[in-house]
Amino acid sequence: MCAKNILWIMCDQLRFDYLSCAGHPYLQTPNIDALANRGVRFSRAYVQSPICGPSRMSFYTGRYVRSHGSTWNGVPLRVGEPTLGDHLSEIGVRTALIGKTHMRADTEGMARLGIDPESLIGVQVAQCGFEPYERDDGLHPDGPYAPDPAYDDYLRDRGFGGSNPWEQWANSAQGEDGDILSGWLLAHADKPARVPEAHSETAYMTNRAMAFIREAKADGRPWCAHLSYIKPHWPYIVPAPYHDMYGANQVVPVVRSGREKENPHPLYASYMEERFSRVFARPGVRERVIPAYMGLIRQIDDHVGRLAAFLEEEGLTDSTMIVFTSDHGDYLGDHWLGEKELFHEVSVKIPLIVVDPSRDADATRGTVTDALVEAIDLAPTFLDAFGGKAKPHVLEGRSLLPLLRGSPDWTRRAVISEYDYSQRRARVDHDVPVADCRMTMVFDGRWKLVHVEGMRPMLYDLESDPEEFVDLGDDPACEAERARLLGLMFAWARNPANRITMSEEQIAAAYDTELDANILIGYWDEAEVDAARKARGDAE
Structure with missing residues (x-):
């Protein structure tokens, strides 16, 4: 409904x-x-x-x-x-x-x-x-x-x-x-x-x-x-x-x-x-x-x-x-x-x-x-x-x-939030170029990491510190958690959603259609083309 x-x-x-x-x-x-x-x-x-x-x-x-x-x-x-x-x-x-x-x-x-x-x-x-x-x-x-x-x-x-x-x-x-x-x-x-x-x-x-x-x-x-x-x-x-x-x-x-x-x-x-x-x-x-x-x-x-x-x-x-x-x-x-x-x-x-x-x-x-x-x-x-x-x-x-609607099959590993501080005093205080005034938060439900371009990260453990008072961003004991969360953030960053004009289904459907369009790339002669057309017909 x-x-x-x-x-x-x-x-x-x-x-x-x-x-x-x-x-x-x-x-x-x-x-x-x-x-x-x-x-x-x-x-x-x-x-x-x-x-x-x-x-x-x-x-x-x-x-x-x-x-x-x-x-x-x-x-x-x-x-x-x-x-x-x-x-x-x-x-x-x-x-x-x-x-x-x-x-x-x-x-x-x-x-x-x-x-x-x-x-x-x-x-x-x-x-x-x-x-x-x-x-x-x-x-x-x-x-x-x-x-x-x-x-x-x-x-x-x-x-x-x-x-x-x-x-x-x-x-x-x-x-x-x-x-x-x-x-x-x-x-x-x-x-x-x-x-x-x-x-x-x-x-x-x-x-x-x-x-x-x-x-x-x-x-x-x-x-x-x-x-x-x-x-x-x-x-x-x-x-x-x-x-x-x-x-x-x-x-x-x-x-x-x-x-x-x-x-x-x-x-x-x-x-x-x-x-x-x-x-x-x-x-x-x-x-x-x-x-x-x-x-x-x-x-x-x-x-x-x-x-x-x-x-x-x-x-x-x-x-x-x-x-x-x-x-x-x-x-x-x-x-x-x-x-x-x-x-x-x-x-x-x-x-x-x-x-x-x-x-x-x-x-x-x-x-x-x-x-x-x-x-x-x-x-x-x-x-x-x-x-x-x-x-x-x-x-x-x-x-x-x-x-x-009650489905148990809905999970997300982490949430992402971003902020550009280029119009705040922090940029001037720390002489940061406008292009580098970036912060990115990744939070997995317990650990919250804030990646700051050009500076150390911030890190909070909301299980032991729900009020977020203790920044563990430079604590050596938390290096593994920082690396894990940075890995989640970089995996997210490596998948920019820039191809918005064509869906994955459309791309998959376009696979191996050159022969249908009479685009004969890589064939030697007419016999080879005929054989390929026949094979495609057999496959269908």
Whole structure:
């Protein structure tokens, strides 16, 4: 049985452990938990890069960063790179975006090929293959990704005016004297956003998703709706009543140790000195920011509940696969860091819940699997769920349907994640050429190795050190593990997915067809050709 529709919900910067179904002791997420009870929760899901743009490009292409080439935020996804939207449109699925992609279009490549950005093809190329039902990447109105989003007009039409309503209303608070207090500043995270909750980004995008689903249902075609929430990504500010729903006494203890500062890896040392890391090391900052982060998640959970009720009202629950995930995590002060970008679990591991409506998935409902899965697995999963033919020569991930439907024959030896630090201070601190600013993580479920070009590796044993405090990257006793993991990484690196225009089946079918095409290479005379033709006929 194939799904008729897919609702793919992605949060931005949501940690894997900030859900009640994942064990958070204070944060309640009953509606997301309900999805977990109806489907499968993946406890070891990893992104292909711990930063927005490259991670999302891997989600949308089903390919590793080394393959699609969009290595950092703002690096365009090249023209011609096949995406989920391309694969699904081939089988008649309407694939729409509602929210964020963080994609930069390859405008130079489009110009070189004579592609009009306003044409149907131009829009698809510029939008990761999605129909941009509502694209909104935040950072209004000056951000490079969505320069004039409809959300600003929506706010102005409701009396929330100004040159930048997104910032001045949805992401700012108001002081006692009427001053606008920027939500960018962490000091204001405990205050409510000026915008009423019903007109906040999360509420607005939920409404737009329901509008699309209603329209798509009337259209009658199968659909994939990518609802991509901008939160709980910074600015860390949330409208009432969510702004004070949680307090400092509900902030879980920070996960960091003085041992991490004793002779740290040079790259790690540089990241601890980034402004976004130093601020989270200051007393009281986590207690101010994390309650807002929790409030943003609780708000998302309430809107997930709205969506679930809406699907039920529309009679779509039994025909719609629902996927809930995030593009990466957030350090929030753990390991002396802010933001994301390195490879500790809180940064590179994500929540992933999949509700498969098929009866074949009944046996796994409400279960948790510890299978190693990757963000690139979603694109082939969606293609598989819609009954499309697999494309392993293009899609480097693997369909999760066997796991969702109880197959024991699904294993992965290790997960891979990549990061380009060329736009961070570590490059300058250590005088590294831009081309060499590469890190690659390989994790086999216990041992996590980070290969750093031109420097020693980092190594963690998550069995004996689940908090990842002890870097064994130069420990002589761990040389065998380092060599083994490097072997896994090099085996992965030796198999780049560059031949995407011809499948293995097509190549196999083309074997020994020269004679059929009257290409007579290596034959001596006509008699030899006739004998070869006769032999082929006999073989047939």
